Amino acid sequence: MNVFAVSGIPEVEPGDDIAALVEERVDLEPGDVLLVASTIVSKAEGRTATLDEFPTSPRAEEIAGRLSEISGEEKDPRFAQAVLEESTELVMEAPFLLTATRFGHIGVNAGIDRSNTGDADLLLLPKRPSESAARIRAGLSLDVPVVVTDTCGRPFRHGQRGVAIGWDGTPASRDWRGERDRDGHELEVTVESVVDELASAANLVSGEGDDGLPVVVVRDWEFGDHGGSDNLFRSVEGDFVRQALRGWEFARD
Known part of the structure; x- marks a missing residue:
């Protein structure tokens, strides 16, 4: 696949049409995925x-x-x-x-x-990032998936990486359960968070500082013939780390 940043996006102001700003600077193609940093989405929405x-x-x-x-x-x-x-x-x-x-x-x-x-x-x-992604997608002349991205840290690891906080036009994950590995064993738990992986790929080319590259296009990537799901954020009932943290108290040595 090909991942490239869209150059020339100006400083975004409240009320700006992100879809129009993008299409003035890049010709989208069928199969593209458009990734937009939450920074400019928030600015356009007056946040x-x-x-x-x-x-x-x-x-x-x-x-x-x-x-x-x-x-x-x-x-x-x-x-x-x-x-x-x-x-x-x-x-x-x-x-x-x-x-x-x-x-x-x-x-x-x-x-x-x-x-x-x-x-x-x-x-x-953004208050509701998936709705933001849907509005951007609806404003494009070519119907392509849109993912709103942000960066955050990860438990058990140093550093930050790109993640998806909103998406529209693609499932959040692709479900490999029921498919077979190379040895013929059935996969039982593998669900791949593709929107997060696309967001991380976008972050590699958009940068973290003063690069001024808040929009990225992923081209020639295919979801494939898999089941899909929009489950990305764990429910409280199924998030055992979150449950454990609720009863944890920070103590200084």
């Missing part, structure tokens, strides 16, 4: 904010105070308040805030970004 928009609650003061004590750095309770308002659950409260967003994604600080925010203090994730 920027200032810290002063989040007057602090006693809970936010408590969280910021504890994180300040742990880190030795002053933490702004207004930021803690923003995280609280963008989350449905604090999975971990220390030594950092690991949260569940309203659309099911679990990440640090509810995915709130403090870089590449323009004149704002904060850039919030």
Whole structure:
């Protein structure tokens, strides 16, 4: 397959038509997958904010105070308040805030970004990224799948990688269960998160700093003849790590 970034995307403003911005700069082809960084989706949807928009609650003061004590750095309770308002659950409260967003994604600080925010203090994730992907897809003259991407860390590993937080026009995963390996054994548990893998591939060419390449096209990749599923975020009932973290308390040595 071929993975390439779309150059020339301008600074995105509230109300901008991302589909139009893309099609002015690249000729999409049948079978392409369009990957769009959540940063520009949020900007187009007006999801920027200032810290002063989040007057602090006693809970936010408590969280910021504890994180300040742990880190030795002053933490702004207004930021803690923003995280609280963008989350449905604090999975971990220390030594950092690991949260569940309203659309099911679990990440640090509810995915709130403090870089590449323009004149704002904060850039919030899109409220419903899969609906954002659907709107972008509907605005394209050629019907191709759209994936909204973000970056986040991974348990048990250093570093960040690209992940999908919203998608439309493709299943989130392809299901290998019931198929056979090379020795004829039936696969029983293998479900491949293709939208995450495509997001990671996109991240390799879009970069993380000041590259200014928030849109990537994947070309000549095929989903294949497999079953598909839109299950990406684990349910609470089936997420045993999340359940374990609920009863875990951070303790400094």
